[in-house]
Amino acid sequence: MTPERGRPLLRSYPSAMEPDRVRTHPNGAAAGIVLHLAPHPDDELIGAPATLMALRDAGWTVVNVPCSLGRPKARARREAELHEACGLAGFELRVPERPVSISPDCDPEVAQAELTELAAGAIADVKPRIVVSPGPGDRHHGHHMVYLATRDAIRDLAPEPPRWWMWALWGSLPQPTLGTVFDDSRLTEILVALAAHRGEVGRNDYRKLVRARAEVNALLAPELLFGFGAAGVQGARYAELLTEAALVDRRWLLGRSRWLDPREPLCDPGDGQALFE
Numbered sequence: 001m002t003p004e005r006g007r008p009l010l011r012s013y014p015s016a017m018e019p020d021r022v023r024t025h026p027n028g029a030a031a032g033i034v035l036h037l038a039p040h041p042d043d044e045l046i047g048a049p050a051t052l053m054a055l056r057d058a059g060w061t062v063v064n065v066p067c068s069l070g071r072p073k074a075r076a077r078r079e080a081e082l083h084e085a086c087g088l089a090g091f092e093l094r095v096p097e098r099p100v101s102i103s104p105d106c107d108p109e110v111a112q113a114e115l116t117e118l119a120a121g122a123i124a125d126v127k128p129r130i131v132v133s134p135g136p137g138d139r140h141h142g143h144h145m146v147y148l149a150t151r152d153a154i155r156d157l158a159p160e161p162p163r164w165w166m167w168a169l170w171g172s173l174p175q176p177t178l179g180t181v182f183d184d185s186r187l188t189e190i191l192v193a194l195a196a197h198r199g200e201v202g203r204n205d206y207r208k209l210v211r212a213r214a215e216v217n218a219l220l221a222p223e224l225l226f227g228f229g230a231a232g233v234q235g236a237r238y239a240e241l242l243t244e245a246a247l248v249d250r251r252w253l254l255g256r257s258r259w260l261d262p263r264e265p266l267c268d269p270g271d272g273q274a275l276f277e
């Protein structure tokens with residue numbers, strides 16, 4: 001579960017950050033670190049980018065780690081695009097020295113073990129208060145593998161495991177608990193950064209997906225979070241949905257249903273119901 005002795009797990013990209021995008025909390029201190037474990041380059045701007053950017057604006061450092069870089073012949077291009085995208089998004093980028101192959105023809109047992117090692121190593125390295133990753137309900141095999149790896153990596157941490165926020169792209173989260181509302185300027189910011197992934201956007205224009213899903217979620221989120229019949233948020237054009245899990249006494253608890261307040265993003269899960277049991 002630990003990286004090879006003396007060999008760095010992650011390669012930093014400090015130059016990816018544009019100086020004017022590094023923000024601090026109003027009190028001058030950094031609020032904390034949120035680690036995004038992305039199955040692929042581009043997921044950092046498709047999975048839950050409005051949530052990550054809201055935390056960034058509240059003074060959090062967003063560190064994105066791509067678990068894979070796609071097929072070997074495309075890796076250099078995808079890493080270069082990712083570097084540009086993270087710079088535009090104001091996210092730090094750390095690339096694994098040994099990205100994991102999560103293609104359909106990989107050995108699933110070997111890949112799962114490597115992913116769990118990578119997730120555990122990244123958490124140990126970055127020391128986040130929040131980890132964001134795919135969650136249950138995502139039907140992409142690589143996304144599902146990163147979900148399982150993140151779950152196992154957090155579960156084996158002690159004594160203060162980070163809070164876990166999950167998104168789903170190729171499917172629906174079974175138990176969404178956390179919603180992030182955003183506006184046109186945030187959507188534009190996301191789409192401009194996502195466009196740096198020229199190869200992926202050229203293959204399939206995920207910008208349309210991000211916009212359409214956010215519009216749909218603005219209507220679904222109030223009722224999925226607070227019960228059918230709940231009123232929508234006035235003026236909310238776009239939203240993201242996540243599931244929050246907290247590991248308490250080695251039990252996974254579901255977070256409270258709520259809208260994200262980026263200034264107070266963490267709250268007690270209270271009597272949250274059990275997850276994964």
Ligand SMILES: [Zn+2]
Nearest residue numbers: 039040043143
């Ligand atoms: Zn992906």
